[in-house]
Amino acid sequence: xxxxxxxxxxxxxxxxxxxxxxxxxxxxxxxxxALTAVEVAWSFLGAEGPALVIPLxxxxxxxxxxxxxxxxxxxxxxxxxxxxxxTWAFFGAILLAGAVYAAVIASFRFNI
Amino acid sequence: xxxxxxxxxxxxxxxxxxxxxxxETGHASSLGLSNxxxxxxxxxGSECLLFGAxxxxxxxxxxxxxxxxxxxxxxxxxxxxxxxxxEIVEKGSVNSFFDIPFTSASSFILLMxxxxxxLAHKAVSEGNYRGTKIWLSATALLxxxxxxxxxxxxxxxxxxxxxxxxxxxxxxxxxxxxxxxAHVTVGIxxxxxxxxxxxxxxxxxxxxxxxxxxxxxxxxxxxxxxLIFTVVYLIP
Numbered sequence: 001x002x003x004x005x006x007x008x009x010x011x012x013x014x015x016x017x018x019x020x021x022x023x024x025x026x027x028x029x030x031x032x033x034a035l036t037a038v039e040v041a042w043s044f045l046g047a048e049g050p051a052l053v054i055p056l057x058x059x060x061x062x063x064x065x066x067x068x069x070x071x072x073x074x075x076x077x078x079x080x081x082x083x084x085x086x087t088w089a090f091f092g093a094i095l096l097a098g099a100v101y102a103a104v105i106a107s108f109r110f111n112i
Numbered sequence: 113x114x115x116x117x118x119x120x121x122x123x124x125x126x127x128x129x130x131x132x133x134x135x136e137t138g139h140a141s142s143l144g145l146s147n148x149x150x151x152x153x154x155x156x157g158s159e160c161l162l163f164g165a166x167x168x169x170x171x172x173x174x175x176x177x178x179x180x181x182x183x184x185x186x187x188x189x190x191x192x193x194x195x196x197x198x199e200i201v202e203k204g205s206v207n208s209f210f211d212i213p214f215t216s217a218s219s220f221i222l223l224m225x226x227x228x229x230x231l232a233h234k235a236v237s238e239g240n241y242r243g244t245k246i247w248l249s250a251t252a253l254l255x256x257x258x259x260x261x262x263x264x265x266x267x268x269x270x271x272x273x274x275x276x277x278x279x280x281x282x283x284x285x286x287x288x289x290x291x292x293x294a295h296v297t298v299g300i301x302x303x304x305x306x307x308x309x310x311x312x313x314x315x316x317x318x319x320x321x322x323x324x325x326x327x328x329x330x331x332x333x334x335x336x337x338x339l340i341f342t343v344v345y346l347i348p
Contacts, residue, residue, distance in 0.1 A: 026227070033220060036223065036341075039342060040212060057342070067334055097164070101168070
């Protein structure tokens with residue numbers, strides 16, 4: 001199958017998915033600040049054990065994905081890569097790294 | 113026909129088009145993103161491993177340290193003032209050592225700097241060079257404020273008896289937050305370099321990707337702080 005010049009247009013940086021507007025960036029920032037405020041307030045409420053740790057970890061994860069997805073444009077760039085091998089490799093590597101990290105920490109925690 | 117079955121004329125047109133795009137954008141990638149950006153993501157992946165290792169080391173070291181303090185190991189107890197150790201024994205964690213309101217303010221400053229960084233990228237992409245200079249300056253200033261706060265925090269901790277070579281907690285804490293601070297400092301230097309380019313008129317819309325890549329680094333540093341703030345400062 002012959003490649004034409006027109007076909008290759010979609011393979012270049014030219015077809016970036018639209019990045020957020022200035023207003024959307026401000027909204028993400030407000031959300032991040034609000035989550036940080038809730039995190040700090042939660043840590044002062046006196047909850048202990050899982051009741052303290054799990055909500056904090058959830059809020060941390062949401063903040064992580066907000067910064068990576070919106071500010072680092074990962075959400076928009078992955079749209080371009082959707083369905084390609086790279087996307088699978090990207091998420092596969094994240095999953096593998098997370099699993100290895102959890103296994104190492106668990107080996108210390110449970111003295112395996 | 114070429115070896116792979118493409119008519120010679122079409123192949124030549126394809127190559128010419130590729131070269132034209134490379135000339136226009138400075139990159140070409142069959143993945144849809146520029147090679148520079150992909151390479152930078154790869155670099156950030158290696159940085160994840162570095163900070164993952166540092167955070168894990170901190171968690172394991174602090175657990176060990178608190179265990180030793182609670183068990184009353186005299187060699188560990190001698191590494192910090194008695195009142196600090198008593199508080200650690202009483203609460204079963206080192207978190208009483210931290211000034212959470214102060215660190216929260218630092219977190220706010222770093223989050224704000226991420227916003228100003230994306231606004232700088234947006235401004236340069238749209239050819240708004242005055243806006244680019246303003247937002248880049250704001251980012252560098254906010255980053256410097258964060259670093260000043262970290263230096264102040266380190267000074268306070270040192271005076272309270274937490275030394276780098278004192279115990280596991282001190283070593284792990286200063287190594288983790290120190291590495292993060294060093295990354296922020298490198299980010300500030302890159303921002304200053306961008307500002308110099310902007311003031312010399314060398315930062316035009318065609319260099320927007322350079323700003324985006326330095327922005328990626330800056331946001332990565334912010335993301336790492338999001339993890340450190342919760343895992344080190346908030347979770348006992």
